[in-house]
Amino acid sequence: MIADTHDAALHQNRSASGREPHDKLRRRWSVIAVLIASAILVQAAFAGAMLSGVDFAFAAHKAMAALLIASTFTAGLVATIALRRIPNGLKLGLMLLALAFAIGLQTAIGKMSANGVNLMWLHVPLGVALVGFAMQAISAARKIGRGRERATNHDAPMRKLWSI
Numbered sequence: 275m276i277a278d279t280h281d282a283a284l285h286q287n288r289s290a291s292g293r294e295p296h297d298k299l300r301r302r303w304s305v306i307a308v309l310i311a312s313a314i315l316v317q318a319a320f321a322g323a324m325l326s327g328v329d330f331a332f333a334a335h336k337a338m339a340a341l342l343i344a345s346t347f348t349a350g351l352v353a354t355i356a357l358r359r360i361p362n363g364l365k366l367g368l369m370l371l372a373l374a375f376a377i378g379l380q381t382a383i384g385k386m387s388a389n390g391v392n393l394m395w396l397h398v399p400l401g402v403a404l405v406g407f408a409m410q411a412i413s414a415a416r417k418i419g420r421g422r423e424r425a426t427n428h429d430a431p432m433r434k435l436w437s438i
C-alpha cells in the first residue's frame with residue numbers, strides 16, 4: 275500500500291517534470307491563438323457597426339486591421355523561432371505567419387473597396403474564412419508538444435487514466 279502510494283507519487287513527479295514545460299507552452303499559445311481569433315471576430319463586429327452607421331466603427335475597423343497584422347505576424351515569427359524543435363510548434367508558427375499574410379491581403383482588399391474598387395464580394399467572405407483559419411491555429415496550439423508523445427504510445431493507458 276505504502277509502496278503503491280510511493281510509486282504513484284514518483285510517477286506523478288516524473289510525469290510532472292516531463293510534461294510541465296509543454297503544458298505551459300500549450301496553454302500560453304492557446305491563449306494567444308484565442309486572442310487572435312477573438313480579435314478577428316471583433317473586426318467583423320466593427321464592420322457590422324460600420325454598416326449600421328456607427329460613427330467610430332470605420333476608424334476602429336481600420337485600426338484593428340493594423341493591430342491584427344502586427345500581432346499575428348509577431349506571434350508567428352516568435353512561434354516559428356521558439357517552437358521549431360517542439361512537435362507541432364513549427365506548424366503553429368507557419369500557420370500564424372500564413373494567417374498574418376491572409377489578414378494583410380484582406381486589409382489591401384478592404385482599402386481598395388474603400389477607394390471604390392468593387393471588391394466587397396471578396397472582402398466579406400474572406401473575413402469569415404479568416405475566423406475559420408484562426409480556429410485552426412487554436413487547434414494547432416492545443417497540439418504543441420504532443421507529436422512525439424503520440425508516436426511512442428507506451429504510456430497511453432496512463433494518459434487515458436489522467437484524461438489528457
Ligand code: HEM
Nearest residue numbers: 314317318321336339380381384385387388398401402404
Ligand atoms: C480580419 C478581417 C478584416 C480586415 C483586416 C479588414 C480590413 C479592412 C480595411 C483595412 C478596410 C479599409 C479601411 C480604410 O479605408 O483604410 C476595410 C473596409 C471595410 N470592411 Fe473590412 N476587414 C476585415 C473584415 C471585414 C468583414 C468580416 C466585413 C463584413 C462583414 C468587412 C467589411 C468592411 C466594409 C463594409 C468596409 C468599408 C468599405 C467601403 O468603405 O466601401 N470587413 N476593411
